[in-house]
């Protein structure tokens with residue numbers, strides 16, 4: 001929690017102002033009962049109307065001043081804590097953006113969302129409280145004790161009895177409340193995860209008639225959170241009445257003993273009235289502190305979760321002095337690369353060596369799980385290799401600045417992903433300042449212009465969240481256009497052609513050949529017809545290279561390739 005407070009640094013000026021205002025507010029509140037006591041003891045007892053008016057006026061002024069500083073203090077602390085929350089959220093978001101894919105796999109998306117939103121809100125709320133109470137509450141408590149003792153030391157014994165009872169009550173509440181608050185955050189995480197899966201997987205859930213079981217899963221998570229929230233609220237609900245009971249009992253005790261002292265002529269009525277108010281102030285400030293005791297543990301549970309994210313050292317980082325590229329533009333080379341996912345038994349890729357040259361098409365073919373996507377991910381440096389090296393333009397990808405490396409690459413992921421926005425905006429994602437002509441050209445090459453023209457609004461047609469209002473093949477072609485518009489030196493196509501029919505696939509590849517004649521093209525594919533005219537084909541089999549060559553060469557000397565070809569030919573012939 002304390003570590004997060006450093007994000008308050010930019011607000012040191014308003015924070016100082018808030019603390020000063022809180023101090024003034026406490027002084028004014030502590031002064032008021034004394035003025036009131038004076039009115040009663042001197043003004044009323046002596047019947048001195050002039051005195052009453054004078055001191056009454058002063059009371060009004062002090063109260064007005066107190067109100068003003070309180071309003072200003074609240075305003076400033078609201079601004080500071082909201083700003084603090086905003087800064088922290090963007091810091092966490094920036095950090096998460098820099099995560100390697102390992103970090104994402106390890107933490108999980110649902111908890112990252114809760115941590116960026118709900119957890120930060122918890123901390124933000126406590127920051128507001130701390131700002132408002134850090135000065136006020138101790139000052140009111142200590143000042144109240146001093147003032148009460150100065151009014152009547154003997155009657156102050158009541159405080160000595162009441163405070164331990166109050167402390168015990170607060171301790172009891174904290175002991176029960178803190179574990180509950182910690183549990184709340186974990187349960188919110190769980191609910192978020194269930195909701196996310198339930199919403200993103202809605203098609204699969206419906207297709208498999210699992211709506212009921214998903215609803216049950218949601219209800220369980222929901223009920224679990226609700227039960228804990230009810231327990232928390234029960235506790236908070238019990239807290240206020242018990243505190244008020246104690247306050248009222250204390251007032252009765254003070255009036256009782258104070259009355260006896262007034263009877264005995266040892267105390268004045270005004271002083272008794274002031275005394276009651278001071279004791280109230282002491283107890284209220286202790287209640288405020290107790291609220292802090294309850295809120296702070298919840299926020300510190302959140303703070304720990306936020307710090308966990310901020311403390312992650314991204315697995316993939318830029319080198320201190322990135323090396324400029326040398327060698328031919330766009331060349332990709334794998335030098336004896338071995339890569340293993342954390343916790344995996346065997347490497348996903350082992351002893352991979354090949355070179356993909358500019359002006360050539362390098363195709364990668366292999367069964368499912370052969371390691372094709374992994375290979376593409378290594379070129380983008382989504383992961384770092386354990387052995388060997390991946391070189392782009394003759395420089396190890398670990399020595400590149402990640403942004404420079406990726407700026408040279410036009411990547412089309414296996415799972416087509418579009419963003420909310422128009423068709424044109426989605427294509428322009430590849431190049432922010434692309435002209436309408438460039439966008440249209442990219443769409444043309446990607447064989448997307450035909451269906452875009454048929455969309456209501458054409459290039460300005462809105463894409464729904466996740467691209468659900470276009471077909472799988474159309475989505476794929478838009479993601480290809482997005483990569484083409486960059487005109488990069490390296491194209492990475494991760495199995496994007498299987499979603500297309502044979503005719504579109506062939507047309508697209510012919511158009512691509514013209515467009516990418518100078519660039520290095522690496523394409524993962526499932527269909528032999530897609531890879532047949534590639535300059536070199538790499539056959540992957542269980543993470544190893546089973547053969548490299550042209551279609552003809554491989555047919556002659558690579559069993560795995562021949563098997564793939566035969567299996568597909570038979571399928572096509574049968575069809």
Ligand SMILES: Nc1ncnc2c1ncn2[C@@H]1O[C@H](COP(=O)(O)OP(=O)(O)OP(=O)(O)O)[C@@H](O)[C@H]1O
Nearest residue numbers: 105341342344348367368369370371372373374375
């Ligand atoms: N994030 C990950 N964590 C752990 N193991 C993974 C991860 N991603 C892939 N793997 C494993 O690595 C191996 C290679 O996977 P990869 O996705 O590269 O295969 P692929 O050839 O692209 O398969 P497909 O054609 O089905 O897409 C598989 O055994 C897979 O289970």
